[in-house]
Amino acid sequence: MVSILAQAARCHLPAAGLRRISASLCALWMALGIACAEPFVPTDGEQVIERLRSSGLGSEGGELRQLRQQLNTAPMNLTLAEQYARKCIERSRSDSDPRYLGRAQAAMAPWWNASAIPANAFVIRGILKQSQHDFTNALCDLQLALTQDPRNAQAWLTRSTILTVLGDYTGARRACIPLAQLTPGLIALTAVANVACLNGDAERGCALLRNALRDNPNTAERERVWALTILAETEVRIGHSEDAQETFKKALQLDPRDVYIQCAYADLLLDLGRGREAEHLLKNSVPSDSVLLRLALAEAQQSPPPADLPMHVSMLRARFEEGHLRGDFVHQREEARFLLAIEGNAAGALKMALLNWHVQHEPADARILLESALAQRDATAALPVLAFIQSSHIEDSRLLFLTERLKRVQHP
Amino acid sequence: MNRTTINSSLPLIAIFLAVGLVLSGRYRADAHSQSTGFLNLKADHSLVQGEWHLALRDLEDAVSIDRNDDGMITWDELRLRKEAICAYALSRLHVRSEADEGRIRVVDFLVDKHADGAYAVIRFVIDGVSHQEKLRLDYGAFFEIDPKHRGLFSLQTGGRTQTGVFSPENPTQQFELNDNNNKVPSSFPAFVKEGIWHIWSGYDHMLFLLALLLPGVLRRRNGTWEPVPAAKVAVVAVLKIVTAFTVAHSITLSLSVLGIIQLPTRLIESAIAASVAIAALNNLLPFYSERGWAVAFGFGLLHGFGFANALRDLGLHQGQLATTLFGFNLGVELGQLAIVGIFLPLALSVRCLLFYPRVLVRLASAVIMLVSTTWFAERILDFKWLPF
Numbered sequence: 001m002v003s004i005l006a007q008a009a010r011c012h013l014p015a016a017g018l019r020r021i022s023a024s025l026c027a028l029w030m031a032l033g034i035a036c037a038e039p040f041v042p043t044d045g046e047q048v049i050e051r052l053r054s055s056g057l058g059s060e061g062g063e064l065r066q067l068r069q070q071l072n073t074a075p076m077n078l079t080l081a082e083q084y085a086r087k088c089i090e091r092s093r094s095d096s097d098p099r100y101l102g103r104a105q106a107a108m109a110p111w112w113n114a115s116a117i118p119a120n121a122f123v124i125r126g127i128l129k130q131s132q133h134d135f136t137n138a139l140c141d142l143q144l145a146l147t148q149d150p151r152n153a154q155a156w157l158t159r160s161t162i163l164t165v166l167g168d169y170t171g172a173r174r175a176c177i178p179l180a181q182l183t184p185g186l187i188a189l190t191a192v193a194n195v196a197c198l199n200g201d202a203e204r205g206c207a208l209l210r211n212a213l214r215d216n217p218n219t220a221e222r223e224r225v226w227a228l229t230i231l232a233e234t235e236v237r238i239g240h241s242e243d244a245q246e247t248f249k250k251a252l253q254l255d256p257r258d259v260y261i262q263c264a265y266a267d268l269l270l271d272l273g274r275g276r277e278a279e280h281l282l283k284n285s286v287p288s289d290s291v292l293l294r295l296a297l298a299e300a301q302q303s304p305p306p307a308d309l310p311m312h313v314s315m316l317r318a319r320f321e322e323g324h325l326r327g328d329f330v331h332q333r334e335e336a337r338f339l340l341a342i343e344g345n346a347a348g349a350l351k352m353a354l355l356n357w358h359v360q361h362e363p364a365d366a367r368i369l370l371e372s373a374l375a376q377r378d379a380t381a382a383l384p385v386l387a388f389i390q391s392s393h394i395e396d397s398r399l400l401f402l403t404e405r406l407k408r409v410q411h412p
Numbered sequence: 413m414n415r416t417t418i419n420s421s422l423p424l425i426a427i428f429l430a431v432g433l434v435l436s437g438r439y440r441a442d443a444h445s446q447s448t449g450f451l452n453l454k455a456d457h458s459l460v461q462g463e464w465h466l467a468l469r470d471l472e473d474a475v476s477i478d479r480n481d482d483g484m485i486t487w488d489e490l491r492l493r494k495e496a497i498c499a500y501a502l503s504r505l506h507v508r509s510e511a512d513e514g515r516i517r518v519v520d521f522l523v524d525k526h527a528d529g530a531y532a533v534i535r536f537v538i539d540g541v542s543h544q545e546k547l548r549l550d551y552g553a554f555f556e557i558d559p560k561h562r563g564l565f566s567l568q569t570g571g572r573t574q575t576g577v578f579s580p581e582n583p584t585q586q587f588e589l590n591d592n593n594n595k596v597p598s599s600f601p602a603f604v605k606e607g608i609w610h611i612w613s614g615y616d617h618m619l620f621l622l623a624l625l626l627p628g629v630l631r632r633r634n635g636t637w638e639p640v641p642a643a644k645v646a647v648v649a650v651l652k653i654v655t656a657f658t659v660a661h662s663i664t665l666s667l668s669v670l671g672i673i674q675l676p677t678r679l680i681e682s683a684i685a686a687s688v689a690i691a692a693l694n695n696l697l698p699f700y701s702e703r704g705w706a707v708a709f710g711f712g713l714l715h716g717f718g719f720a721n722a723l724r725d726l727g728l729h730q731g732q733l734a735t736t737l738f739g740f741n742l743g744v745e746l747g748q749l750a751i752v753g754i755f756l757p758l759a760l761s762v763r764c765l766l767f768y769p770r771v772l773v774r775l776a777s778a779v780i781m782l783v784s785t786t787w788f789a790e791r792i793l794d795f796k797w798l799p800f
Binding site for chain 2: 044046068099
């Protein structure tokens, strides 16, 4: 695992890796210099200098701490480690803090390379690996879990979502069948619809989602939000912008803090040329990479651009540099978009988009690659994506439009 | 389907969405970044100092800061855990040269706001490794609680910056401490050069010497300074002063470097500043007049300890202690002689002008007094006002 990460880091920082690291670090120190002020000694002892968890979480922080203390005294207790890791994964989502994924990995460290552990432990390991975009090993772990326990619904669901991201819709659909048998309900239906929506059956997928939402009114908020998100994204792709806006609003009513929906909604507004609204939507959100990127794009769309634009750009630059240095490669799509739309570096964006395409095949991955190829007038680079679009029968008006324009590049 | 199966899978279903959304990478909803520490070292002629930024979110998990467990860290809570935080951090950072293990001394504890949250900032000085060829760093903070933690490192030496990334797979790295124009002195001429340089760049010794030399071409008559009639008298007086100073500081320099007498640096540095002030004051309100050489000898003993500290900072090689001592001392003398060689002819040529004793000596002495008094205050209070 570790060696895979190291390899990935290496291929991410090619040839003159060290020199590149040096340059990046220098840039990072400078960017940090801009982004943060001088260290200081607070004057007021009561001054709150850090909030450890988002408001509204109540005692959950204490629970996590208790689990960790128990785990500290019994670090080889797999049941405890699993429980703690699971809590950490949930926290990483509710707090938007990927740090907790690292904590979960630390708890699972004694079993990170083990080949004989219970199915649920394999599932946790698989989830952690996919969070690092190590999809191959994640699928391996899920397979080991399913060999041991074919009735493990979580393993089937995670497998289905990974295969969807990889663009293997046949495999994803196949994983949905046992899932639907094991846990009939909104989750299984959403997983099935998700595949259909990307695989040439968008209208039927949308109908399925609407019916499922209507027929399962008492399901958990998070499940409804997930279904609504898939629905809204599909509506965007098939050009039903008005419906999509309504759906996004419904999802945001259920969970106003959901950063993923905020960003997806902002993307739609940006495409509609409504940068000011997008800015308004994101202004008070958490300053994550994805939010910052959309915020910068929304600001750049306005004339004159708001005064915060240069600050947001330098913060983004610093974060991407930091990611490179750490050897993270989970924000390649975002970085490609940043390079193309903000830095005006089409060549760099295309390179990044190609690296990203090797890892995952979501519509947004296809889109940034086509846009970069178009800007770089390099139709050949886009060939794998064009082939994928054709074979997957994906219905996406934006991708269709880009494909047509690329054809004209080929045949002027 | 049997109910127990469904029930047993319920806790997992509870994290279904976390899975679905964390999964696709489209859910990079990180308000925060992954755990990262920033370690910045700066090495100059005689000092290696550093600044280490550690995220409070990491420290909370490592040493528990949030005392009342309300999910918020106040400055009081953080301050209360300063010792524990520094102990944790410094036990996970080892700096070694080829010969020695560096001793890390915390000098300041602050807070910084990064884009992804608040960080504790530890400022420190590393003793015992300056003027070595290479530094080996072992970094191990937070790896046990988070294998995704990375330590981003930078080392500034002169005009050069070296960088590195520490990870659990790569916790040890080696760096060049000195760039080519800042080599460790190891030969006799190098130590002579260091000695000369120490006199010329150490303003306290230079000002002390000037304070002693200013009245060297004058003598006290009826409560006022008047020029000595013959240049020869002045030269002899100055020579006596310089020789006394040299003999005295050679004694204490040797005693201190050989480890026979050791005095605390802060005490010595404060006393040296005081000696400069006293020498300057004597030019304004003479309380010792004819026995300048005796004063030079007495204070010279003090300055010798200061030279010893400077020499120790250069890194002492036990094998060549004699070369080091002699070379450095010779350098100090040469540096001194050069100052005398420039000062004496100038002073001799203007000593008969009324302007010299009435204005120049008084003005220069007053300035020297002001500066050295400030040094004294800085050194005794461990504070910094003057840029030199």
